[in-house]
Amino acid sequence: MSLRIGVLTGGGDCPGLNPAIKGLVLGMHLGAGRNVEVLGLRDGWKSLVQEDLVSAGPASGVFFGKDQWWKVLTPEMVELWDAEGGTNLGSSRTNPFKKGAEREEAVIRNIQGMKLDVLVAIGGEDTLGVALKLHRKGIPVVGVPKTIDKDLPGTEYTLGFETAVQIITQEVDRVRTTAGSHSRTFVIETMGRHAGHLALQGGIAAGAYVILIPEWKYNVARVVKLLSDRRTQGARYSIVVISEGAMADSMKEPFSSGSMRDTGFEHVALGGIGELLRAQVEQATDWDLRSVNLSHLQRGGAPCAFDRRMGRLFGAAAADLCRKRDFGKFVAVRDGKVTAVPLTEIDGPLLTVDVEKEYDRTRYNARRSSIL
Amino acid sequence: MLKRVGILTGGGDCPGLNPAIKAVVKRVTDAEMADKRGFEWEVVGIRDGWKGLVKYDPRYPVLPPRMDFGPNSYARVLVESEVTRWDREGGTRLGSSRTNPFKAGKETWPQVVENVKLLGLEALVAIGGEDTLGIASKLADKGVNVVCIPKTIDGDLQGTDYTLGLETAVNVVVEEVDRLRSTAQSHSRLFVVETMGRYTGHLALAGGLAAGAPVILIPEVPFDVATVVEILKARKEQGHRYSIVVVAEGAKAAGGERAEKAAVSSDGFEHPTLGGIGKTLEKMLEKGTGMEVRSVQLSHLQRGGAPCAFDRRMGRLFGIAAGDLLDRGQYGRMVVYRDGKIASIAIPKDLKEVKKVDVEALYDRQRFGAKLTVLE
Numbered sequence A: 001m002s003l004r005i006g007v008l009t010g011g012g013d014c015p016g017l018n019p020a021i022k023g024l025v026l027g028m029h030l031g032a033g034r035n036v037e038v039l040g041l042r043d044g045w046k047s048l049v050q051e052d053l054v055s056a057g058p059a060s061g062v063f064f065g066k067d068q069w070w071k072v073l074t075p076e077m078v079e080l081w082d083a084e085g086g087t088n089l090g091s092s093r094t095n096p097f098k099k100g101a102e103r104e105e106a107v108i109r110n111i112q113g114m115k116l117d118v119l120v121a122i123g124g125e126d127t128l129g130v131a132l133k134l135h136r137k138g139i140p141v142v143g144v145p146k147t148i149d150k151d152l153p154g155t156e157y158t159l160g161f162e163t164a165v166q167i168i169t170q171e172v173d174r175v176r177t178t179a180g181s182h183s184r185t186f187v188i189e190t191m192g193r194h195a196g197h198l199a200l201q202g203g204i205a206a207g208a209y210v211i212l213i214p215e216w217k218y219n220v221a222r223v224v225k226l227l228s229d230r231r232t233q234g235a236r237y238s239i240v241v242i243s244e245g246a247m248a249d250s251m252k253e254p255f256s257s258g259s260m261r262d263t264g265f266e267h268v269a270l271g272g273i274g275e276l277l278r279a280q281v282e283q284a285t286d287w288d289l290r291s292v293n294l295s296h297l298q299r300g301g302a303p304c305a306f307d308r309r310m311g312r313l314f315g316a317a318a319a320d321l322c323r324k325r326d327f328g329k330f331v332a333v334r335d336g337k338v339t340a341v342p343l344t345e346i347d348g349p350l351l352t353v354d355v356e357k358e359y360d361r362t363r364y365n366a367r368r369s370s371i372l
Numbered sequence B: 001m002l003k004r005v006g007i008l009t010g011g012g013d014c015p016g017l018n019p020a021i022k023a024v025v026k027r028v029t030d031a032e033m034a035d036k037r038g039f040e041w042e043v044v045g046i047r048d049g050w051k052g053l054v055k056y057d058p059r060y061p062v063l064p065p066r067m068d069f070g071p072n073s074y075a076r077v078l079v080e081s082e083v084t085r086w087d088r089e090g091g092t093r094l095g096s097s098r099t100n101p102f103k104a105g106k107e108t109w110p111q112v113v114e115n116v117k118l119l120g121l122e123a124l125v126a127i128g129g130e131d132t133l134g135i136a137s138k139l140a141d142k143g144v145n146v147v148c149i150p151k152t153i154d155g156d157l158q159g160t161d162y163t164l165g166l167e168t169a170v171n172v173v174v175e176e177v178d179r180l181r182s183t184a185q186s187h188s189r190l191f192v193v194e195t196m197g198r199y200t201g202h203l204a205l206a207g208g209l210a211a212g213a214p215v216i217l218i219p220e221v222p223f224d225v226a227t228v229v230e231i232l233k234a235r236k237e238q239g240h241r242y243s244i245v246v247v248a249e250g251a252k253a254a255g256g257e258r259a260e261k262a263a264v265s266s267d268g269f270e271h272p273t274l275g276g277i278g279k280t281l282e283k284m285l286e287k288g289t290g291m292e293v294r295s296v297q298l299s300h301l302q303r304g305g306a307p308c309a310f311d312r313r314m315g316r317l318f319g320i321a322a323g324d325l326l327d328r329g330q331y332g333r334m335v336v337y338r339d340g341k342i343a344s345i346a347i348p349k350d351l352k353e354v355k356k357v358d359v360e361a362l363y364d365r366q367r368f369g370a371k372l373t374v375l376e
Helices: A017-028 A104-113 A125-136 A161-182 A197-206 A220-232 A273-284 A295-299 A305-323 A343-347 B017-029 B031-037 B050-055 B109-118 B130-141 B166-187 B202-211 B225-238 B277-289 B299-303 B309-328
Strands: A002-009 A035-041 A070-073 A118-123 A141-145 A185-190 A210-212 A239-243 A289-293 A329-334 A337-342 B002-009 B040-046 B075-078 B121-128 B146-150 B190-195 B215-217 B244-248 B293-297 B333-338 B341-346
Touching (some): A002 A305, A017 A035, A017 A305, A104 A125, A118 A125, A118 A305, A125 A343, A141 A305, A161 A185, A161 A239, A161 A289, A161 B309, A185 A273, A197 A239, A210 A220, A220 A273, A239 A273, A305 A329, A305 A337, A305 B166, A305 B202, A329 A343, A337 A343, B002 B017, B002 B050, B017 B031, B017 B040, B017 B121, B031 B309, B050 B109, B109 B121, B109 B130, B121 B309, B130 B146, B166 B244, B166 B293, B166 B299, B166 B309, B190 B202, B190 B277, B202 B215, B202 B244, B215 B225, B277 B293, B309 B333
Parallel strands (some): A002 A035, A002 A118, A141 A329, A185 A239, A210 A239, B002 B040, B002 B121, B146 B333, B190 B244, B190 B293, B215 B244
Antiparallel strands (some): A329 A337, B040 B075, B333 B341
16 A cells, blocks of 8 residues: 655654654654655645646755755664754744635645545644634644644644753753852743743653742732742742743733744744843842843754654554554654644643642742642 | 651662652641641651661650761651752661661560660651562561651552652663763664663663663563664664663573672671673674674662652652651551552552563563553
8 A cells, every 4th residue: 555645744743753864754654665755845835835746856855956856765764863953844834824824725735746545734723713614614634733832732742842941951951050159139021922831841840849820810019029038048040931921910911022933823923021020120129130031042952752652653543543544643742652633622722730730829820738 | 735656768779768858857847737737746867777666775865956966876866957959869877777677586676666665656658669668568567657658760569650769761872872862873883781680671671762762671571682682683684883782680581580689787687689691692693793882780779779750759748748747647558650540559569579561561572662552
């Protein structure tokens, strides 16, 4: 039985994408006598909205040429990809369903022209959202979830999250030497958009004293009180971890510089709340504070062991779905196990922090009591 | 009212112990929690695992907070302000030992029971692997109130999907293999990397998968040298300049012997020392493939250094859950991670029966590597 699949990575990059591509390619080529072809599509949906993918032909070398948008991926070629962060296929925020600039006909024409039996889309809510729309139009698709925000509905894990948590931990470990030496309190701003998972888990792992998340509005005076009580107890400094989407009780929406960088899906770029909080606390006290925005460092570098394993498993599971022709699903973790769920679940509300269970609203930190 | 709880770490150290200790102390000494439960806990750190409870001498009473153990002291009060930085550190601040109070002919457990009374311990939190928790289970039968937290980089404890230290060890395997690849690639050499794991392959398999090793040899499936040689030769013919072979210390060739030495006298549990299969395999592969082969034993590097983010969080969750059990007086139990959630179970009676790798689900017997299918 022959099988020709296409794979693309869309949206923000993160560590774990390359391991997933490797897992997919290795899984597809498993066993002898199979006529299998895995085509790597360049720059997410941007490749599939091109006028004509077929006649331009594949890239043959390591790099994509100017008008080359795909290449054949072999197990030999992806052998070392799992040690690398980002995505070797490139990514974009192109949205084929963008209102007023719809390009879905091109996508469908290209998928058919390339004779793809199935398209594997690795991405977050936007990329998998596009995959769902294509599925509804009868295109065979399989999804693999990634985002360092870990806020996708339907799955307990998304690729990139653990590496990002690990980076926060390491960066806070570094900041502590300056904080301790100069008796300075540091405000560390993390990514996470409208979900506090990354800030909360990163803050926990890093041992932060105050963690502020989008799911619970904070009061600046209360933050000052918490920090000042701790100073009285003799602490030379404190670490405050704040999610880019966190809001003071006076704010109606998350802090943003106002730029609309994510043109395809019309997301507002968040960021800057850490510096704002630093200034507010400094104004209310006479302390020496600094803020650090971890920004894209959280998405960079090699994947940690967890993301390399999960990437491999997610990719292998996607290959299983392709081989079984079990389309319209995305790979997910449920009850700690890798499985697959219907793509329609991606339409559900984003998974945010369960404040009741996970957050201490008085101490502005992870809930310390009762797990069992 | 004040109740005392003791806490100790036993057996081989690993990253994640200190985060767990910190969490237990913070959780049970939390003032708000005390109001709810109607009494306060005082945490007493016991030095050097079970040895501390054997050796405790009331002439050297429990040290006050923020005092380090002296030469003759085996117990000290732990407070939040002291343990607050511990979660960033590997190993165990309380020290560890392989003392076995139930060692045949040298039973010291009556002293342990006596010292638990002398110290006024309402309960005892034991953090350890099969040996330490096995002792805890036997002491529970003697009437001591115990709560257990599982740790071992081998990941082989019954009843739990996770044991503290495993993820950090897997990260170390990955980082070291990343380093070896430079030399392997430059000199076109095969590298054999020997991991810990004792009689199970959890660490080797997770480490090998994460490190991208095409061949992973685990104790659960004795390997056929000729097949491994064929796999490596075929890879060379495909154009790969080198290959990485990850081998668990407990792995052995089909029909061959396991590389182990008789128990050293210092080990109260009389475990043979494993290790050396990597070197043996190096010779076998050099002969079989005609390629240049080097072997590296990762050894204690796998247990060292700061805990990774995962072990810091899991250590904390295990510690908090232990606090939950203490507050409810649910003794004789072990905190576990099951199906993606923290839970607790009665301490398994068969801890000596280690949990093996689920070969059918995770391992490819033909390719001697991680299975490439997940949903089949």
